[in-house]
Amino acid sequence: MSVGLNHFLVLSAVLFSIGMYGVLAKRNVVVILMCVEIMLNAVIIALVAFSRFVTPTLLTGQVFAIFVITIAAAEAAVGLALLISIYRNRENVDVEEIDLLKM
Amino acid sequence: MLKTEPYVLNMGPQHPSTHGVFRMELLLDGETVVDMRPIMGYLHRGIEKLSEERSYTQCIPFTDRMDYLSSMTGNLSLCLAIEKLAGIEVSERAKYLRVIMAELQRIASHLFGVGTFIDDCGASGTPFLYMLREREKLIDLFEMASGARLTYSYIRPGGVMRDVPDEFWPAVRRFVAEMPRYIDEYEQLLTGNEILRARTIGVGILPREQAINASASGPVLRGSGVKWDLRKADPYCVYDRFDFDIPTGKQGDAFDRYFVRVQEMRQSVRILEQAIRDIPSGDPLPKVALFFHPPAGDAYGRSETPRGELGFYLVSDGSIAPYRFKIRSPSFINITALCDMVVGWRIADAVAITGSIDIVMGEVDR
Amino acid sequence: MITDGAAFAFWVLAVGTCLAALSVVLLRNIFHAALLLVLTFTGVAGIYIVLSADFLAGVQLLIYAGAISILIIFAVMLTRRPVMTGGFSRFSISAAIVAVTLVIALIWVTVGLTDWSISSESPIQPTTAPLANALFDRTNGWVLPFEVASIVLLAAMIGAIAIVKDK
Amino acid sequence: MTQSLSGEQVANRVREVLPNAVVKADGIDLYLRSEAMLDVCRFLKEAPDMEMDYLTSITGVDYMDYLEVVYHLTSIARNHSVVVKTKLYDRAAPELPSVISLWQGAEFQEREVYDFFGIIFTGHPDLRRILMWDGYANFPLRKDYLGLNYGQRPALVE
Amino acid sequence: MDWRDFYIYHLGKVNESVRSWLSAHAAGWTAYVVPAILGAILLLVFLLPSQLMVVWIERRLIARFQIRRGPNRVGPWGLLQSIVDAIKLLSKEAIMPRYADKWPYLAAPVVGFIPAILVYAVIPFGPDLAFADLNIGLLYLVAIGSYSVISVFMAGWASSNKYALISAMRSVAVLVSYEIPNVLALVGVILLAGSLSLTDIVRAQSSGSFTWFITVQPLAFLIFFITASAEVNRTPVDLIEAEQEIVAGHHTEYSGMKFGLFYVAEYTSILAACAVMSTLFFGGWHGIPWLERYIPPWIWFIAKIYIFFAVFIWTRATLPRLRIDQLMAFAWKFLIPLSLLNILVTAVEVLLIDNTTLAPAVWMTLLAVVNYALAALLIVAWSRAFRMPRRRSADIPEVRRLGALPAETPSY
Structure with a gap:
């Protein structure tokens, strides 16, 4: 069975939804951050798949993927810093309990 | 930084670097030691109680097994106490032999102490084994004199067990001639080593006032800059006839304690040179019977062992056995201030500082 | 399009990655979740290789598996005691419905509705030098965005330190 | 050479400040009342002609009729020493003020004396067993340890 | 054929x-x-005997350093000692702590071992002798290398032992810090060779204009050597399993072949680090010119690996260990600035080379002189400015003494 663009798009959609479900359903901020990373990965898979199948000689998708990875790294750093700061102030990282605007 | 939760780490009784069965309960905040509690007694054999059932001479083997790295000085301390209690005179040659043995033992013990200290700083055995090379020669010398390699029981009340054999003298002369070169070698390897300096300078400071207040003795006290050595302050045997210096440290950190030990080895070589040169002929054997009855009363005899002031407080009721046999052991008292030295440092420093105090658990637990 | 061996690799990697990602979401022990996240990232790197994006696969391993997951494991460790159980919130049922709807919609739109113009050209391989040329080309490169991205990264690092630093 | 101060010599100095502290003094030892122990030690440590800054050792002795605690004090600054003793007659609950506020070195030594003789040093912050294990019921260096007669000998005659 | x-x-x-x-x-x-x-x-023909040889060599050599004899009873010169040890390890009881986290605990040795083996995939033992000549070889090396942290972390966390946990925390902190100068040190080589492929890098070191890169990248080599020792746990910087402090670190609770796997993985990655060093800085499979004709390239390469291994043993036998905060300060304040400066200098040099008309030999000599002088100058200047932290850590609020510990002492 040959594998084409559609296979990768389905994989990307499934991974994205798994991440989405985690973001919506989990209570722990650390797990939510992990799920966001899964969603970003799903997006990059789609980008690279388009690059591979639609514009194989241009590499634009891969260039974009590099930017996405950069932003993902920045997001992880800032997100985890926020998380630790919240944990320091409230000793808790449960989203249902840190939804207050005041610390 | 982060709101961290301190946790208890049990270092010991079985741990690669606690020098025997010593246990440190460390309260840690991350890697920083917040509190420390030394726990000992795992090697407690009740020597003080056992000695009450034995004659004075029979007590001497106990001192071998207390500080098993410096049996000679342990023997010497007890014999000084017994001689003080019973008023026994010692011949000149025996006094010189005692000095020679004590100084050889000091070198052997410091070699071992410095070696294990460097090992605790993370050097994987090389300096340690270099030092064991020289200690081996010393042990051979002791074997010539006493027949044993670790538990000598050589020094007896009133003299020594027997005179040293003739082949002892060339061997000890050769050792004394060679030793300064070996000490230079250690210093080359260690004293200037940037990693060792970074690990030990300023680490585990025991200030001068606290060192005195906490009854520290030996290189720990002298490392803190106190010029107090019983060989000078309260000379026994014939130490007042020799010319030697008391090395002291500057600020009382782990490096100073290391450095004092190295310098003491040099001074011991100096003493040995003079003692070997001056030793009179004569009979070093004890003039007292194996069992004797000291008059009722008490006496405190002490000497400067490699670890500090080892004292024996003996109470006699006139019988052949001591009524009370108290050991003032330097290792035990030196760790009084260990907690203050360790708190605020990291785990690695706690190990290095404990190593720099150079405790022997046989003596701590007795 | 894609050779037999690569197709086989795709199926193994795709199933493995999805299972690992599902476990990340469903497991309650977040330390295990973090470890499986590393597996997910590694699987995605494999997918990139199937897509003949080898430089990107290396970057994926280095950045995601090597750096981001370590950061996350570090966060797990630092906040460990109260959070070892990663429970579900009260929206978990509705979240499941949203997720299932989303996956159906996405597949329907991307696979069912859209007709992608698949190019028949074979992809560039190796990609390292062409990627560099594409990024830093003088006329139609991405030098400015690249510099902006590095500034964003720097700002994020400084910001992270500023947030965590003790006041 | 460390000069051993005679008991009388020190007793005279102590009597100037604390008249009731001294029980007895001879050429070597100085016997003190147990309650006055801390005050005398403070005097010995702080008096400019004494300066006993170094606590060499604390020893417990069981003389059957009473328990005795012996303090060997040394002055590193002046290089002299003195032996201070005190007797405790209450074998059930012997009490003595702790000198840990003067010398940190007393910490382990007092714990050791407590461990072996059951002498309670009031004011010691952490008076626990040190060489014997926690929860051990006996005081092993007492002469009536475990109630055995083995090795027991008549007390010394004063 | x-x-x-x-x-x-x-x-x-x-x-x-x-x-x-x-x-x-x-x-x-x-x-x-x-x-x-x-x-x-x-690859296995090289790796498996190497495992045994390397352990034997280390024990014999370190015994020489320590004026001992080392293993000398089993087989000639004790050569069979490692085999006997392996049999002993295999026959040991497999112990698992009761409160261990089972799956991470069991998986950790495997997770540690696989990347150690995978590294060899790209290492060229000779011309055409690389298992896979990836064009992203160096990137692959670095990426695979970062998996060892995960293994150490899994082992440390899962064995529910405090020493192991401390080791896990140290491994994350140390390896993440040392990864940065490690990668930055490689950049100089990449700039000079113009490729990420290890085979290309080796070829670049023979192509006339360049000889071995150690001649022009002394600083990068030093930094790489130090960081590689940190990553493979060699003595001056082996804080992850500092036996004097935290017993055996992450593998304190492992016994039998699970411990053996950690051990093998460690030595495999040491050999890999040696191989990478000889590939990047010492000309890979190239040998001494007038001997190159007689000795096959792969023997040159393996010989270089063993020479570097001996250097690792040498440092282990000589130096005491740094403390964790000193180690981190060393990475961040010393190695990273120097490696950044090295990249700057190398980049300028590469630009100048591209636009020059001078003879390659002249350029090479010039570059070598400039780089060595610069390296010496930088190291001296930086070590003057930078001092190892020696003070007590200031951030403890108050000395909590006597009573901060729980009152009752559990008796064991």
Whole structure:
């Protein structure tokens, strides 16, 4: 069975939804951050798949993927810093309990 | 930084670097030691109680097994106490032999102490084994004199067990001639080593006032800059006839304690040179019977062992056995201030500082 | 399009990655979740290789598996005691419905509705030098965005330190 | 050479400040009342002609009729020493003020004396067993340890 | 198939011949599978005996340093000692702590071992003797290397032992810090070689204009050596398993072959680090010119690996260990600035080379002199400015003494 663009798009959609479900359903901020990373990965898979199948000689998708990875790294750093700061102030990282605007 | 939760780490009784069965309960905040509690007694054999059932001479083997790295000085301390209690005179040659043995033992013990200290700083055995090379020669010398390699029981009340054999003298002369070169070698390897300096300078400071207040003795006290050595302050045997210096440290950190030990080895070589040169002929054997009855009363005899002031407080009721046999052991008292030295440092420093105090658990637990 | 061996690799990697990602979401022990996240990232790197994006696969391993997951494991460790159980919130049922709807919609739109113009050209391989040329080309490169991205990264690092630093 | 101060010599100095502290003094030892122990030690440590800054050792002795605690004090600054003793007659609950506020070195030594003789040093912050294990019921260096007669000998005659 | 290719000197050509023969005479897939298996066998022929040899060499050599004899009873010169040890490890009881986190605990040795082996995939033992000559070879090396942190972390966390946990925390902190100067030190080499492929890098070191990169990248080599020792746990910086402090670190609770796997993985990655160093800085499979004709390239390469291994043993035998905060300060305040400066200088040099008309030999000499002088100057200047932290850590709020510990002492 040959594998084409559609296979990768389905994989990307499934991974994205798994991440989405985690973001919506989990209570722990650390797990939510992990799920966001899964969603970003799903997006990059789609980008690279388009690059591979639609514009194989241009590499634009891969260039974009590099930017996405950069932003993902920045997001992880800032997100985890926020998380630790919240944990320091409230000793808790449960989203249902840190939804207050005041610390 | 982060709101961290301190946790208890049990270092010991079985741990690669606690020098025997010593246990440190460390309260840690991350890697920083917040509190420390030394726990000992795992090697407690009740020597003080056992000695009450034995004659004075029979007590001497106990001192071998207390500080098993410096049996000679342990023997010497007890014999000084017994001689003080019973008023026994010692011949000149025996006094010189005692000095020679004590100084050889000091070198052997410091070699071992410095070696294990460097090992605790993370050097994987090389300096340690270099030092064991020289200690081996010393042990051979002791074997010539006493027949044993670790538990000598050589020094007896009133003299020594027997005179040293003739082949002892060339061997000890050769050792004394060679030793300064070996000490230079250690210093080359260690004293200037940037990693060792970074690990030990300023680490585990025991200030001068606290060192005195906490009854520290030996290189720990002298490392803190106190010029107090019983060989000078309260000379026994014939130490007042020799010319030697008391090395002291500057600020009382782990490096100073290391450095004092190295310098003491040099001074011991100096003493040995003079003692070997001056030793009179004569009979070093004890003039007292194996069992004797000291008059009722008490006496405190002490000497400067490699670890500090080892004292024996003996109470006699006139019988052949001591009524009370108290050991003032330097290792035990030196760790009084260990907690203050360790708190605020990291785990690695706690190990290095404990190593720099150079405790022997046989003596701590007795 | 894609050779037999690569197709086989795709199926193994795709199933493995999805299972690992599902476990990340469903497991309650977040330390295990973090470890499986590393597996997910590694699987995605494999997918990139199937897509003949080898430089990107290396970057994926280095950045995601090597750096981001370590950061996350570090966060797990630092906040460990109260959070070892990663429970579900009260929206978990509705979240499941949203997720299932989303996956159906996405597949329907991307696979069912859209007709992608698949190019028949074979992809560039190796990609390292062409990627560099594409990024830093003088006329139609991405030098400015690249510099902006590095500034964003720097700002994020400084910001992270500023947030965590003790006041 | 460390000069051993005679008991009388020190007793005279102590009597100037604390008249009731001294029980007895001879050429070597100085016997003190147990309650006055801390005050005398403070005097010995702080008096400019004494300066006993170094606590060499604390020893417990069981003389059957009473328990005795012996303090060997040394002055590193002046290089002299003195032996201070005190007797405790209450074998059930012997009490003595702790000198840990003067010398940190007393910490382990007092714990050791407590461990072996059951002498309670009031004011010691952490008076626990040190060489014997926690929860051990006996005081092993007492002469009536475990109630055995083995090795027991008549007390010394004063 | 030309049978002259099977001459030992051109071992690398074996695979190529087999592949071409198979693609001509057999089914298409065999041309991929058979050379792969052949390559794997060759790799194992190097790795498995090396494992045993390396342990033996380390023990014998460190015994020499320590004026001992080392293992000398089992077999001639104690050569069979490692085999006996391996049998002993295999027959040991497999103990698992009761409160261990089971799956991470069991998986950790495997997770540690696989990347250690995977690194060898890209290392060229000779011309055409790389298992897979990836064009992203260096990136792959660095990426695979970061998996060892995960293994250490899994082991440390899962064995529910405080020493192991401290080791896990240290491993994350140390390896993440040392990864940065490690990668930055490689950049200089990449700039000079103009490629990420290890084979290309080795070829660049023989192409006339450049000799071995150690001549122009002394600073990068020093930094790489230090960081590599940190990553593979060698003594001055082996805080992850500092035995004097935290017993055995992450593998305190491992016994039998699970411990053996950690041990093997450690030595495999040490050898890998040696191989990378000789590839990047010491000309890979190239040998001394006038001897190169007689000795096959892969022997040169393996010899270089063992020489570097001996250097690792040498440092282990000589130096005490740094403290964790000193180690981190060393990485962040010393190694990273220096490696950044090295990249700057190298980049400028590469630009100048591209626009020069001078003879390559002249340029090379010039560069070597400039770089060595610069390296010496930078190291001296930086070590003057930078002092190892020696003070008590200031951030403890108050000395909580006597009573901060729980009152009752549990008796064991």
